[in-house]
Amino acid sequence: MSSRVLPVFDLLLPSNLEEAVGLLSQHGDQAAVMAGGTDLLVGMKVGMSPAFILSLADIQGLDYVAFDAKHGLRIGAMATLSQVVDSKVVNDKYHALWYSAFTNGTPQTRNAGTVVGNILRASPAGDCCCAALAHGGSVLLQGPAGKREVDLDEFWLDYRKTARKPDEVAVELKLKAPEHGYGSGFAALTRSYQDLAKINAAARVIMDGKVCRKVRLAMGAVAPITLRLKEAEKVLTGQEVTDQLLEQMAAAVRKEVKPIDDVRSTAEYRREVAGVLAKRVVQDAIKSVAGPCPYSCFMGA
Amino acid sequence: MSDFKVIGQRVPKVDARRKVTGHQEYADDLRMPGMLYGKIVRCMEYAHAKVTKLDLSQAAKAPGVVKVLGPKDVTQKGYNSGVLDLMVPEPVGQMLGDIEDQLVFTDHVKFQGDAIAGIIATSEEAAERAAELIQVEYEPLPVYLTAEEAKKPDAVQFTPLKPGNLAFALPIQMFPDGAAYAWGDSEAGFAEADLIVEETFTLPKVKQCQMEPHTYVARYGDGGRLNCWTSTQMPKCIHNKLARLFELPMSRVHVIQTTVGGGFGCRLGMIAEPQVCAMAMAVQGKPVKVSLLREEDWLGSESRHPGKYKMKIGFKKDGTPISMDAHWISEGGGYYTHASGVQFTLGAWLAGTYKWTNFRFKGDRYYTNTTPCGAYRGYGNPQNNFAMEQLIDRALNQLGIDKVEWRKKWHKTVGDDGWCMGVTYASCGLDECLDKGAKAIGWEDKIKKYAKQTGSKRRGVGVAVMTHTSGAMPMLLEHTTCTVKINEDATAELIFSCSDLGTGAHTSLQQIGAETLGFPLEDVHVRAQDSDISGFDIGAHASRTLYVGGSAVIEACEDAKRQILERAATALEANQDDLVMENKKVFVKGSPDKSIDVATICYQGVYNWVMPDTGNWIGIPGQIQGYSSYFAKHNSPPWSACFVEVEVDTETGQVKVLDCVAASDVGKAIHPPSVEGQVEGGIQQGFGQSCMEAMIYDEKGLCLNNTFADYRMFGPSDMPKITNILVEEHDPFGPYGAKSAGEGGQVAPTGAIANAIYNALGIQFTEGPITPERILKAIKEKGLQA
Known part of the structure; x- marks a missing residue:
């Protein structure tokens, strides 16, 4: 049973990263780190009960x-989904x-929730997790021994488990700089608009004319991690991308995924549409090279 | 009828400003001195179990706890959360098998979420913490999720009163033809048929998803009075039922209806009022608030009836519907509640729509270890529409007959028996609905265009029609009282117990009151929601509030108006028949100078003195009040046709709704924006039922999706543009010609969207909801037509 009453916790409000790391060195095992809080607070209504919440709200300059062009994209721990949009x-x-x-999510959760939070949440259905993995990059962590970078390919260890140690703060997400011929695409299937993905997929390609020089293909909600x-x-790499090749790739995708049944969808369906989504995101990615x-028109400044 | 002054006007809803500015008070906003907080302890681990040990002692000692209550600490009287007992005479109730099989707290858990104990504490938090300290042990019992399992001879019996766990089947005493709603001879009809199609449809268990979770305050005190604040749809039925359950005279029970944050049937009858009032009676003098969590609301209040619907239909080559034979078997949940109602009305809607030469319907309802089923908008009609309208389309495809033309030809109409045999239709605008709807969606062009398609995106159009009801006369009691009190300045208070679930009912009733009195709208005020003040009304169900309540308002206002005219006749020394009342003046026809202000009459009625100089009274004494105790004369069914266009992605099974046209004959639209809102909301829920929504249970009977994150509905962004066509076919019985608009809007969209998908793919889906998962599987198994 859930509760409207939040469990009792101590709120830690460090004003800089060093202080945050210090507090986590003390309380890390019992602390939850809060950026936007859109997942954490919901979790706390259904049984999550951290003794400490370390909020990043007072640390300046993380948003x-x-x-x-050389280093690529850096997204600070407090940058919201809306900022990225x-x-x-x-x-x-x-x-x-x-x-x-x-x-x-929704406009409300995008205004509060952060991209880094989405990565740290390590939900296999996380939309930004899927896209970020396709782009390729790393998470910058700061701990008592200083900073370290963990490649996204090694960041998610298991269902909702990451390589972040309890005494570390995730400072930023880094995505690789685009090269010549760079393109990417993302797609998710949901039950209704504004729903968690029942499956999502993302691709990043580096094209040389019609030949796919490199590709990164990521998929969510088909295994315990993205x-x-x-x-x-491998099917695509170094090949001229044809409809037939995409079919071969889709067949490989269906073999590679390990979906399950849950309230959002079935394993059978996920396996079937995994191939379809993979094709679509690769096609989108190729289209976006030139x-x-x-996707929908950009409305930012 | 264009000379209406107030009716038909697009005035702001009476509750709009307060709601959109956040000022409207709901039950959860109530704060009272010394308020305590109750927590209903529910069994969440099992769907069927005996409580073998319940130790409340640790909970009782927890900080802030005032009292703990187990099954033996509260009344042992049984109850039935439904209200059939108040709607039919006792012998009929007995014939229908109505029983009281619920207890305030139970030691035989019949579904996940069944209430086993109560905790009263000084805060919600303290009550929740104490609940965690309750020690309870269960003996698990076998879980029955389907009728097949529940009816097995060795199954545990839910109640000795219902052998075989069969809660309800149409009673042979009422339906002598084999306990079936029937006419003609369906078997003989099939023998004559050129085409027979049959199928078993599976309907999902869906939830009303009203926004406001069930919340209550109760206080026992005030010289032995039980006060209950509740957002019920049926304040007067709750008044009666609480009095009976707690064995109090009705004068010692006070029900205050709080703002209803959405109803859709889920607040029909009692929900947690028995538990909350039992708590209040245990802590006399203190108000106790109980605010259900969403998942408690989800599990603990009634859902729509799911079930299996076997249907067989026979046609002549020319489309004559020669025979229908249908059998609905419902999995109705852990208690009796609405066991008879929905099973009967499913057949009623089936019987009421088309002119079957021979007809037969049976409806059964079994006990299962799931949330009890009750009322949800449409009350059996959406389930019926999903199956009936799809199966008819299958036959029409084989016969090569146009689906709009066939419906126009074979729907019932004026003079035919309605859903209740013997009560004939008095108005029907369905032909106009079908014509206008077909034109608006571009039916003929699209049917042709989509007949041959290739590629991965397939489009289709579908149509479905429906008829519903306006109140449930003559099957159920249809009674509403209204008092109109005319103030001394010639403004009016309309006093009644009619509920406004957010539907615009109070706005429409205010308009009817103003129109009848000839007063400006702003001079008429609605006062409802307090059992101490207003008289009887059976409650908001069966799309009756505007229809029956509106007639009561007319009658009460006419009564007041008659009194005004009588006094004017005396004052003007004229014949009453020669008087006209307009703009709050009464004058003699043809002599506008010979007049008296209505305000003068009303003022003098209240402030009435003997003048000292003459010894004469000024005017006629007595405050003017009109009154009506109105019993409905008919059930004036509304009609509608819904057209839907979809695009199905055949690689993912995803359905995009491109267009929707709803053409509704609601009679006179008293407040058109409310009617349109009802239609649009109905479409949203209808699409949800057909394509997205279902409560999912695991094999232990535990619900896997009891939150809005796990149970999805059509949201605003999932909806297409809706063309809302109102066909205002005057009804001779309805108030100012109006018929109902509350429930009907949800019905035809369920069949129309299913038929649109069928049209797009050439594959018919018999199991709802028609999810992308089911679509993709079916495409894989059956293939697509090129």
């Missing part, structure tokens, strides 16, 4: 979405991430 550079260069943020579909990637963002 950035910054890009440079309103970012011209994300809309121009990181189509999959932009669309994953655009379709994520998956890289490496077998399917053109603008293939």
Whole structure:
């Protein structure tokens, strides 16, 4: 049974990252780190009961979405989904991430929830997780011993488990800089608009004409963590992308995913549409190499 | 009828401003001195179990706890959360098998969420913490989720009163033809048929999803009075039922209806009032608030009836519907409650729609270990529509007959027997609905265009029609009282117990009152919601409030108006028949100078003195009050046709609704924006039932989706543009020609969207909801036509 009454906790409000790490060194095992709180507070109504909540709200300067051509995109721990949706550079260069943020949740949760929070939540259905994994990148963590970067490919260990240690703060998400021929796409299927994904997929391609030089293909809600579909990637890599090749890739995807039945969908359905979504996101990604963002019009500044 | 002054006007709803500015008070906003908080302890681990041990002692000692209550600490009287007992004479209730099989707190858990104990504490938090300290042990019993399982000879009996766990079947005493609602000879009809199609449809268990969770305050005190604040749809029935359950005279029970934050049937009858009032009686003098969590609301209040619907229909080559034979078997949940009602009305709607030469319907309802089923908008009609309208389309495809033309030809109409045999239809605008709707959606073009399609996106159009009811006369009691009190300044208070569930009912009734009195709308005020003040009304069900309540308002206002005219006749020394009342003046026809202000009459009625100089009274003494105790004369069914266009992604099974046209004959639309809102909301819920919604239980009978995150409905962004066509076919019995608009809007969309998907894919879906998962599976198994 849920509760309207939040469990008792101590609120920790560090004013800088060093202080945050210090507090986590003391209380990390019993503490939840809060950025937007859109997942944490819901969890606390249904049984989650951390003794401490460490809020990042008072730490200045974590709400950035910054890009440079050499290092790529950096999204600070407090940057909201709405900030990403309103970012011209994300809309121009990181189509999959932009669309994953655009379709994520509701306006209210996008205004509060953060992209880094979405990554840290490690839900296999996380839309930004899926897009970020396709783009490729890393999570910057700060702990007592200083900073370290963990590649996204190694960041999610299991269902809702990440490589972040209890005494570390996730400071930012870094996504690789686009290369020549770069394109990306994202898609999710939901029961209704504004719903958790029953399955999502994202692709990032680097094209050389019609030949796919490199590809990263990610899929969510088909395994305990968001998956890289490496077998399917192999089918495309170095090949001219044809309808027939995409069918071969889809077949590989269906072999690679490990979906289950739940209230949102069935394993059988997820396996079947996994191939369809993979094709669609690769096609979108290829289309976006030459053109603008293939998704809904950009409304930011 | 264009000379209405107030009726038909698009005035703001009476509750709109307060609601959109957040000022409207709901039950949860109530704060009272010394208020305590109750927690209903529910069995969440089992769907069927005996409580073998219940130790409340630790909970009783917890901080802030005032009292703990187990099954033996409250009244041992049984009750039935439904209200059939108040709607039919006792012998009929007995014939229908109505029983009181619910207890305030039970030691035989019959569904997940059944109430086993209560805790009263000084805060919600303290009550919740104490609930965690209750020690309870269960003996699990076998769980029955389907009728098949429940009816097995060795199944545990839910109640000795219902052998075989068969809660209800149409009684042979009422339906001598084999306990079936029937006419003609269906078997003989099939023998004559050129085409027979048959199918078993599966209907999902869906939830009303009203916004406001059930919340109550109760206080026993005030010289032995039980006060209950509740957002019920039926304040006067609750008044009566609480009095009986707690063995109090009705004068010692006070029901105050709080703002109803959405009803859709889920607040029909009692929900947690028995538990909350039992708590209040245990802590006399203190108000106790109980505010259900969403999942408690979900599990503990009634849902729509799911079930299996076997249907067989026979046609002649020319489309003559020669025979219908249907058998509905419902899985109705852990208690009796609405066991008879929905099972009967399913057949009634089936009987009421088309002119079957021979007809036969049976309806059974079994006990199952699921949330009890009760009322939900349409009361059996949406389930019926999903099956009937799809199966008819299957036959028409084989016969090569146009679906709009066939419906126009074979729907029942004026003079035919309605849903209740012997009560004939008095008005019917369905032909106009079908014509206008077909034109608006572009039916002919689209049917042709979509006949041959290739590619992965397939489009289709579908139509379905429905008839519903306006009140449940003559099957059920249809009685509403209204008092209209005319103030001394010639403004009016309408006093009644009619509920406004957010539907616009009070606005419409205010308009009817103003129109009848000839007063401006702003001079008429509605006062409802207090059992101490207003008289009887059976409650908001069966789409009756405007229809029956409106007639009561007319009668009461005419009574007041007659009194005004009588006094005016005396004052003007004229014949009453020669008087006209307009703009709050009464004058003699043809002599507008010979007049008296209505305000003068009303003022003098209240402030009436003997003048000292003359010794004469000024005017005629007595405050003017009109009164009506109105019993409905008919049930004036509304009609509607719904057209839907969809696009199905055949690679993912996803359905996009492209267009929807609803053409509704609601009689005179008293407040058109409310009617349109009802139609649109109905479409949303109808689409949800057919394509998205279902309560999912695991094999232990535990509900897997009891929150809005896990149970999804059509949201605003899932909806297409809706073309809302009102066909205002005057009804001779309805108030100012009005028929109902509350429930009907949900019915035809369920069949229309299913038929649109059928049209798009050539595959008919017999199991609801028609999810992408089911669509993709069916495409894989059956293939697509090129």
